Amino acid sequence: MRNLLRDPLLNFKPYVAGKPIEEVRRQYNLTGRIAKLASNENPLGTSPLALKAMHEELETVSLYPDDHAWAYRNKVAKMYGVTMDNVFAGGGSVEILELVGLAFLTPNDNVVTSDRTFAAYHLAAAKMGAKCKLAEMTDGGYRYDLKALAAQIDSQTKVVFLANPTNPTGTWFTRDEFDELMAKIPQDVLVVYDSAYEEYCTASDMPDPMSHFRKGRRLLYLRTLSKVYGLAGVRIGYGVGPTDIIHGLMTCRFSFNTSRIAQAGAIAALDDEEFVARSREHNAKELDFLRAGLAKLPVTVPPSRTNFLLVDTAKKADWLFAELQKRGVIVRPMGGYGMPQAIRVSTGLREDNEAFLHHLGELLRS
Numbered sequence: 127m128r129n130l131l132r133d134p135l136l137n138f139k140p141y142v143a144g145k146p147i148e149e150v151r152r153q154y155n156l157t158g159r160i161a162k163l164a165s166n167e168n169p170l171g172t173s174p175l176a177l178k179a180m181h182e183e184l185e186t187v188s189l190y191p192d193d194h195a196w197a198y199r200n201k202v203a204k205m206y207g208v209t210m211d212n213v214f215a216g217g218g219s220v221e222i223l224e225l226v227g228l229a230f231l232t233p234n235d236n237v238v239t240s241d242r243t244f245a246a247y248h249l250a251a252a253k254m255g256a257k258c259k260l261a262e263m264t265d266g267g268y269r270y271d272l273k274a275l276a277a278q279i280d281s282q283t284k285v286v287f288l289a290n291p292t293n294p295t296g297t298w299f300t301r302d303e304f305d306e307l308m309a310k311i312p313q314d315v316l317v318v319y320d321s322a323y324e325e326y327c328t329a330s331d332m333p334d335p336m337s338h339f340r341k342g343r344r345l346l347y348l349r350t351l352s353k354v355y356g357l358a359g360v361r362i363g364y365g366v367g368p369t370d371i372i373h374g375l376m377t378c379r380f381s382f383n384t385s386r387i388a389q390a391g392a393i394a395a396l397d398d399e400e401f402v403a404r405s406r407e408h409n410a411k412e413l414d415f416l417r418a419g420l421a422k423l424p425v426t427v428p429p430s431r432t433n434f435l436l437v438d439t440a441k442k443a444d445w446l447f448a449e450l451q452k453r454g455v456i457v458r459p460m461g462g463y464g465m466p467q468a469i470r471v472s473t474g475l476r477e478d479n480e481a482f483l484h485h486l487g488e489l490l491r492s
Protein backbone atom coordinates (compact mmCIF):
# COMPACT_ATOMS: atom_id res chain seq x y z
CA MET A 127 0.00 0.00 0.00
CA ARG A 128 1.27 3.49 -0.86
CA ASN A 129 2.23 5.57 2.17
CA LEU A 130 0.26 8.79 2.08
CA LEU A 131 2.10 10.63 4.84
CA ARG A 132 4.46 13.46 3.93
CA ASP A 133 8.11 12.45 4.41
CA PRO A 134 8.76 14.56 7.53
CA LEU A 135 5.88 12.83 9.30
CA LEU A 136 7.08 9.25 8.76
CA ASN A 137 9.10 9.09 11.98
CA PHE A 138 7.39 11.92 13.78
CA LYS A 139 6.72 11.46 17.51
CA PRO A 140 3.75 13.59 18.59
CA TYR A 141 3.73 15.70 21.76
CA VAL A 142 2.81 13.82 24.94
CA ALA A 143 0.48 16.00 27.00
CA GLY A 144 -0.08 15.90 30.77
CA LYS A 145 -2.54 13.24 31.94
CA PRO A 146 -6.10 14.34 32.69
CA ILE A 147 -7.52 13.62 36.14
CA GLU A 148 -10.28 11.41 34.71
CA GLU A 149 -7.79 9.07 33.01
CA VAL A 150 -5.67 8.63 36.13
CA ARG A 151 -8.78 8.01 38.23
CA ARG A 152 -9.89 5.25 35.83
CA GLN A 153 -6.43 3.72 35.44
CA TYR A 154 -5.71 3.38 39.16
CA ASN A 155 -9.27 3.10 40.42
CA LEU A 156 -8.79 6.12 42.68
CA THR A 157 -11.71 7.58 44.58
CA GLY A 158 -10.12 10.32 46.69
CA ARG A 159 -8.76 13.74 45.71
CA ILE A 160 -6.31 13.82 42.84
CA ALA A 161 -3.65 16.53 42.75
CA LYS A 162 -3.08 17.56 39.15
CA LEU A 163 0.29 19.23 39.16
CA ALA A 164 1.25 18.32 35.60
CA SER A 165 0.36 21.11 33.18
CA ASN A 166 1.09 24.44 34.89
CA GLU A 167 -2.58 25.35 35.12
CA ASN A 168 -3.95 27.85 37.63
CA PRO A 169 -5.01 26.00 40.81
CA LEU A 170 -7.37 28.87 41.68
CA GLY A 171 -9.42 28.09 38.58
CA THR A 172 -10.59 30.63 36.00
CA SER A 173 -10.87 34.42 36.09
CA PRO A 174 -14.40 35.13 37.44
CA LEU A 175 -14.86 37.89 34.87
CA ALA A 176 -14.03 35.41 32.10
CA LEU A 177 -16.40 32.80 33.55
CA LYS A 178 -19.28 35.29 33.57
CA ALA A 179 -18.59 36.41 30.01
CA MET A 180 -18.35 32.81 28.79
CA HIS A 181 -21.65 31.88 30.47
CA GLU A 182 -23.34 34.78 28.71
CA GLU A 183 -21.77 33.82 25.38
CA LEU A 184 -23.27 30.32 25.61
CA GLU A 185 -26.57 31.84 24.44
CA THR A 186 -25.08 32.53 21.01
CA VAL A 187 -23.15 29.37 20.21
CA SER A 188 -25.51 28.42 17.37
CA LEU A 189 -23.74 31.18 15.45
CA TYR A 190 -20.18 30.95 14.11
CA PRO A 191 -17.66 33.13 15.92
CA ASP A 192 -16.28 36.36 14.52
CA ASP A 193 -13.77 34.86 12.11
CA HIS A 194 -11.45 37.83 12.48
CA ALA A 195 -11.81 37.99 16.27
CA TRP A 196 -12.25 41.73 15.83
CA ALA A 197 -13.01 42.67 19.45
CA TYR A 198 -10.31 40.43 20.92
CA ARG A 199 -7.60 41.48 18.50
CA ASN A 200 -8.48 45.13 18.93
CA LYS A 201 -8.33 44.79 22.68
CA VAL A 202 -4.87 43.27 22.46
CA ALA A 203 -3.80 45.87 19.90
CA LYS A 204 -4.79 48.67 22.30
CA MET A 205 -2.82 47.07 25.12
CA TYR A 206 0.37 47.29 23.08
CA GLY A 207 -0.29 50.46 21.07
CA VAL A 208 -0.32 48.54 17.76
CA THR A 209 -3.00 47.94 15.12
CA MET A 210 -5.20 44.90 14.67
CA ASP A 211 -3.02 43.85 11.71
CA ASN A 212 -0.23 43.27 14.21
CA VAL A 213 -2.26 40.82 16.29
CA PHE A 214 -3.01 37.15 15.66
CA ALA A 215 -5.67 35.31 17.68
CA GLY A 216 -4.75 31.67 18.15
CA GLY A 217 -6.20 28.57 19.75
CA GLY A 218 -3.52 28.71 22.43
CA SER A 219 0.07 29.64 21.71
CA VAL A 220 0.72 26.11 20.50
CA GLU A 221 -1.52 26.71 17.50
CA ILE A 222 0.47 29.84 16.69
CA LEU A 223 3.76 27.92 16.97
CA GLU A 224 2.43 25.30 14.56
CA LEU A 225 1.33 28.00 12.14
CA VAL A 226 4.80 29.56 12.23
CA GLY A 227 6.07 26.22 10.93
CA LEU A 228 3.34 25.88 8.33
CA ALA A 229 3.69 29.43 7.05
CA PHE A 230 7.45 29.85 6.98
CA LEU A 231 9.40 26.57 7.12
CA THR A 232 10.54 24.19 4.38
CA PRO A 233 13.01 21.27 4.43
CA ASN A 234 15.70 23.72 3.28
CA ASP A 235 15.38 25.83 6.42
CA ASN A 236 16.47 25.44 9.99
CA VAL A 237 15.23 26.82 13.27
CA VAL A 238 17.39 27.50 16.31
CA THR A 239 16.36 27.06 19.92
CA SER A 240 17.69 25.69 23.18
CA ASP A 241 18.04 22.11 24.23
CA ARG A 242 15.60 21.14 27.03
CA THR A 243 13.09 23.83 26.14
CA PHE A 244 9.40 23.70 25.23
CA ALA A 245 8.88 20.75 22.86
CA ALA A 246 6.43 22.56 20.56
CA TYR A 247 9.32 24.45 18.91
CA HIS A 248 11.17 21.47 17.49
CA LEU A 249 7.89 19.71 16.73
CA ALA A 250 6.68 22.66 14.62
CA ALA A 251 9.93 22.49 12.64
CA ALA A 252 9.94 18.68 12.37
CA LYS A 253 6.45 18.58 10.89
CA MET A 254 7.64 20.71 8.00
CA GLY A 255 10.88 18.78 7.55
CA ALA A 256 12.94 21.76 8.72
CA LYS A 257 16.03 21.09 10.80
CA CYS A 258 16.08 22.10 14.46
CA LYS A 259 19.47 23.24 15.80
CA LEU A 260 19.67 23.02 19.58
CA ALA A 261 22.05 25.01 21.77
CA GLU A 262 23.09 23.25 24.95
CA MET A 263 21.95 24.77 28.21
CA THR A 264 24.33 26.33 30.72
CA ASP A 265 24.36 26.63 34.54
CA GLY A 266 24.10 22.93 35.32
CA GLY A 267 22.10 22.31 32.15
CA TYR A 268 19.06 24.26 33.31
CA ARG A 269 19.40 27.69 31.70
CA TYR A 270 19.40 29.04 28.12
CA ASP A 271 22.89 29.83 26.88
CA LEU A 272 22.19 32.71 24.51
CA LYS A 273 25.79 32.87 23.29
CA ALA A 274 25.70 29.20 22.32
CA LEU A 275 22.32 29.82 20.73
CA ALA A 276 23.60 32.72 18.63
CA ALA A 277 26.46 30.51 17.45
CA GLN A 278 23.95 28.03 15.97
CA ILE A 279 22.42 30.61 13.62
CA ASP A 280 23.50 30.31 9.98
CA SER A 281 22.35 31.46 6.56
CA GLN A 282 19.56 28.84 6.51
CA THR A 283 18.07 29.86 9.84
CA LYS A 284 14.58 31.28 9.44
CA VAL A 285 13.23 31.19 12.98
CA VAL A 286 14.67 31.44 16.50
CA PHE A 287 12.32 30.14 19.20
CA LEU A 288 12.79 31.42 22.76
CA ALA A 289 10.75 30.74 25.89
CA ASN A 290 11.34 33.17 28.73
CA PRO A 291 11.00 32.03 31.45
CA THR A 292 11.41 28.62 29.91
CA ASN A 293 9.50 25.41 30.38
CA PRO A 294 10.36 22.83 31.79
CA THR A 295 13.36 24.15 33.72
CA GLY A 296 11.68 27.39 34.91
CA THR A 297 14.79 29.53 34.46
CA TRP A 298 15.03 32.83 32.56
CA PHE A 299 17.39 35.12 30.71
CA THR A 300 17.72 38.83 31.39
CA ARG A 301 17.15 41.95 29.33
CA ASP A 302 20.90 42.52 28.83
CA GLU A 303 21.40 38.96 27.62
CA PHE A 304 18.45 39.23 25.25
CA ASP A 305 19.51 42.61 23.83
CA GLU A 306 22.96 41.15 23.19
CA LEU A 307 21.40 38.16 21.40
CA MET A 308 19.16 40.36 19.25
CA ALA A 309 22.19 42.31 18.09
CA LYS A 310 23.66 39.05 16.75
CA ILE A 311 20.53 37.77 14.97
CA PRO A 312 20.24 38.77 11.29
CA GLN A 313 17.41 41.25 10.64
CA ASP A 314 15.46 38.90 8.37
CA VAL A 315 15.27 36.04 10.90
CA LEU A 316 11.98 35.70 12.80
CA VAL A 317 12.42 35.67 16.58
CA VAL A 318 9.51 34.00 18.36
CA TYR A 319 9.51 35.20 21.97
CA ASP A 320 7.19 32.95 23.98
CA SER A 321 6.22 34.63 27.23
CA ALA A 322 3.75 32.06 28.54
CA TYR A 323 4.66 32.61 32.20
CA GLU A 324 5.16 36.36 32.10
CA GLU A 325 2.45 37.16 34.64
CA TYR A 326 4.34 35.16 37.26
CA CYS A 327 7.57 37.10 36.99
CA THR A 328 7.55 40.78 37.70
CA ALA A 329 11.32 41.19 38.14
CA SER A 330 12.63 44.36 36.51
CA ASP A 331 15.59 42.66 34.82
CA MET A 332 13.31 40.75 32.42
CA PRO A 333 13.58 41.61 28.69
CA ASP A 334 11.26 44.03 26.91
CA PRO A 335 10.61 42.06 23.69
CA MET A 336 8.18 44.64 22.31
CA SER A 337 10.94 47.27 22.29
CA HIS A 338 12.63 45.21 19.55
CA PHE A 339 9.37 44.88 17.63
CA ARG A 340 8.99 48.67 17.81
CA LYS A 341 12.49 49.07 16.38
CA GLY A 342 11.29 47.13 13.33
CA ARG A 343 12.66 43.71 14.20
CA ARG A 344 10.88 40.55 13.05
CA LEU A 345 9.76 39.58 16.51
CA LEU A 346 6.59 37.62 17.26
CA TYR A 347 5.61 38.06 20.90
CA LEU A 348 3.48 35.14 22.10
CA ARG A 349 1.14 35.19 25.06
CA THR A 350 -1.27 32.57 26.33
CA LEU A 351 -4.41 32.80 28.44
CA SER A 352 -3.97 29.17 29.52
CA LYS A 353 -1.84 29.87 32.54
CA VAL A 354 -2.60 32.67 34.98
CA TYR A 355 -6.05 33.47 33.49
CA GLY A 356 -7.16 29.86 33.86
CA LEU A 357 -8.46 29.42 30.30
CA ALA A 358 -6.41 26.37 29.25
CA GLY A 359 -9.57 24.40 28.47
CA VAL A 360 -10.94 26.82 25.86
CA ARG A 361 -7.63 27.25 23.96
CA ILE A 362 -6.84 30.90 23.45
CA GLY A 363 -3.68 32.98 23.10
CA TYR A 364 -2.31 35.72 20.90
CA GLY A 365 0.76 36.81 19.01
CA VAL A 366 1.87 40.40 18.36
CA GLY A 367 4.23 40.94 15.47
CA PRO A 368 5.00 42.63 12.17
CA THR A 369 2.21 42.64 9.56
CA ASP A 370 4.02 40.31 7.13
CA ILE A 371 4.38 37.67 9.84
CA ILE A 372 0.78 38.06 11.03
CA HIS A 373 -0.35 37.86 7.39
CA GLY A 374 1.55 34.57 6.99
CA LEU A 375 -0.19 33.12 10.04
CA MET A 376 -3.60 34.35 8.85
CA THR A 377 -3.02 32.67 5.49
CA CYS A 378 -2.41 29.28 7.09
CA ARG A 379 -4.96 29.20 9.90
CA PHE A 380 -8.31 27.50 9.47
CA SER A 381 -11.46 29.66 9.48
CA PHE A 382 -13.03 30.35 12.86
CA ASN A 383 -9.90 29.12 14.64
CA THR A 384 -10.91 30.70 17.97
CA SER A 385 -14.38 29.96 19.34
CA ARG A 386 -17.00 32.42 20.56
CA ILE A 387 -16.51 31.18 24.12
CA ALA A 388 -12.74 31.59 23.92
CA GLN A 389 -12.90 35.09 22.47
CA ALA A 390 -15.45 36.25 25.06
CA GLY A 391 -13.51 34.68 27.93
CA ALA A 392 -10.21 36.15 26.80
CA ILE A 393 -11.56 39.69 26.40
CA ALA A 394 -12.98 39.62 29.91
CA ALA A 395 -9.96 37.87 31.45
CA LEU A 396 -7.55 40.51 30.20
CA ASP A 397 -9.37 43.04 32.42
CA ASP A 398 -9.31 40.84 35.51
CA GLU A 399 -6.45 42.46 37.38
CA GLU A 400 -7.74 41.31 40.75
CA PHE A 401 -7.64 37.64 39.72
CA VAL A 402 -4.17 37.95 38.22
CA ALA A 403 -2.87 39.63 41.39
CA ARG A 404 -4.48 36.97 43.61
CA SER A 405 -3.12 34.14 41.46
CA ARG A 406 0.36 35.64 41.42
CA GLU A 407 0.34 36.00 45.21
CA HIS A 408 -0.86 32.42 45.67
CA ASN A 409 1.80 31.16 43.29
CA ALA A 410 4.64 33.01 45.02
CA LYS A 411 3.59 31.60 48.40
CA GLU A 412 3.19 28.03 47.16
CA LEU A 413 6.38 28.11 45.12
CA ASP A 414 8.22 29.03 48.35
CA PHE A 415 6.38 26.29 50.21
CA LEU A 416 7.29 23.66 47.62
CA ARG A 417 10.88 24.86 47.46
CA ALA A 418 11.25 24.75 51.25
CA GLY A 419 9.88 21.20 51.33
CA LEU A 420 12.11 20.08 48.47
CA ALA A 421 15.17 21.58 50.20
CA LYS A 422 14.82 18.78 52.78
CA LEU A 423 14.99 16.09 50.09
CA PRO A 424 17.96 14.78 48.06
CA VAL A 425 16.99 16.69 44.89
CA THR A 426 18.28 19.57 42.74
CA VAL A 427 15.78 22.33 41.98
CA PRO A 428 16.86 25.13 39.63
CA PRO A 429 15.52 28.64 40.28
CA SER A 430 12.12 29.33 38.72
CA ARG A 431 10.15 32.46 37.82
CA THR A 432 7.12 30.44 36.76
CA ASN A 433 4.34 28.43 38.38
CA PHE A 434 6.32 25.18 38.40
CA LEU A 435 9.58 23.65 39.56
CA LEU A 436 11.89 21.17 37.91
CA VAL A 437 12.90 18.51 40.43
CA ASP A 438 16.01 16.54 39.49
CA THR A 439 16.38 13.34 41.50
CA ALA A 440 18.51 10.21 41.79
CA LYS A 441 15.55 7.99 40.81
CA LYS A 442 14.03 7.19 37.45
CA ALA A 443 11.45 9.83 36.55
CA ASP A 444 9.11 7.32 34.91
CA TRP A 445 9.02 5.29 38.10
CA LEU A 446 8.40 8.37 40.25
CA PHE A 447 5.69 9.50 37.84
CA ALA A 448 3.90 6.13 37.97
CA GLU A 449 4.22 5.77 41.76
CA LEU A 450 3.01 9.33 42.39
CA GLN A 451 0.01 8.68 40.14
CA LYS A 452 -0.93 5.59 42.14
CA ARG A 453 -0.95 7.90 45.17
CA GLY A 454 -3.18 10.45 43.46
CA VAL A 455 -0.55 13.00 42.42
CA ILE A 456 0.00 13.75 38.72
CA VAL A 457 3.33 15.35 37.74
CA ARG A 458 5.29 15.32 34.50
CA PRO A 459 8.27 13.03 33.85
CA MET A 460 11.06 14.75 31.94
CA GLY A 461 12.65 11.84 30.07
CA GLY A 462 11.42 13.29 26.79
CA TYR A 463 13.44 16.41 27.53
CA GLY A 464 16.66 14.45 28.06
CA MET A 465 16.30 14.50 31.85
CA PRO A 466 15.41 10.88 32.73
CA GLN A 467 15.65 11.52 36.48
CA ALA A 468 13.69 14.76 36.62
CA ILE A 469 10.02 15.51 37.12
CA ARG A 470 8.20 18.82 36.80
CA VAL A 471 5.65 19.88 39.37
CA SER A 472 3.23 22.79 39.06
CA THR A 473 2.19 24.84 42.10
CA GLY A 474 -1.18 23.64 43.31
CA LEU A 475 -3.42 24.32 46.27
CA ARG A 476 -1.67 23.85 49.62
CA GLU A 477 -3.19 20.41 50.23
CA ASP A 478 -2.01 19.22 46.80
CA ASN A 479 1.49 20.56 47.35
CA GLU A 480 1.59 18.86 50.75
CA ALA A 481 0.48 15.57 49.19
CA PHE A 482 3.19 15.87 46.54
CA LEU A 483 5.95 16.58 49.09
CA HIS A 484 4.77 13.80 51.39
CA HIS A 485 4.64 11.11 48.68
CA LEU A 486 7.80 12.24 46.90
CA GLY A 487 9.67 12.18 50.22
CA GLU A 488 8.50 8.60 50.88
CA LEU A 489 9.42 7.45 47.38
CA LEU A 490 12.88 9.01 47.49
CA ARG A 491 13.59 7.34 50.82
CA SER A 492 12.40 3.92 49.58
Ligand SMILES: Cc1ncc(COP(=O)(O)O)c(C=O)c1O
Nearest residue numbers: 218219220289293322350352363
Ligand atom coordinates in the same frame (compact mmCIF):
# COMPACT_ATOMS: atom_id res chain seq x y z
C1 LIG B 1 6.58 27.95 27.10
C2 LIG B 1 5.18 27.58 26.75
N1 LIG B 1 4.61 28.09 25.67
C3 LIG B 1 3.34 27.77 25.33
C4 LIG B 1 2.61 26.89 26.08
C5 LIG B 1 1.25 26.45 25.60
O1 LIG B 1 0.30 27.33 25.85
P1 LIG B 1 -1.13 27.21 25.17
O2 LIG B 1 -1.99 26.53 26.15
O3 LIG B 1 -1.50 28.65 24.95
O4 LIG B 1 -1.03 26.48 23.87
C6 LIG B 1 3.15 26.33 27.22
C7 LIG B 1 2.35 25.37 28.01
O5 LIG B 1 2.77 24.56 28.73
C8 LIG B 1 4.47 26.69 27.56
O6 LIG B 1 5.04 26.14 28.63
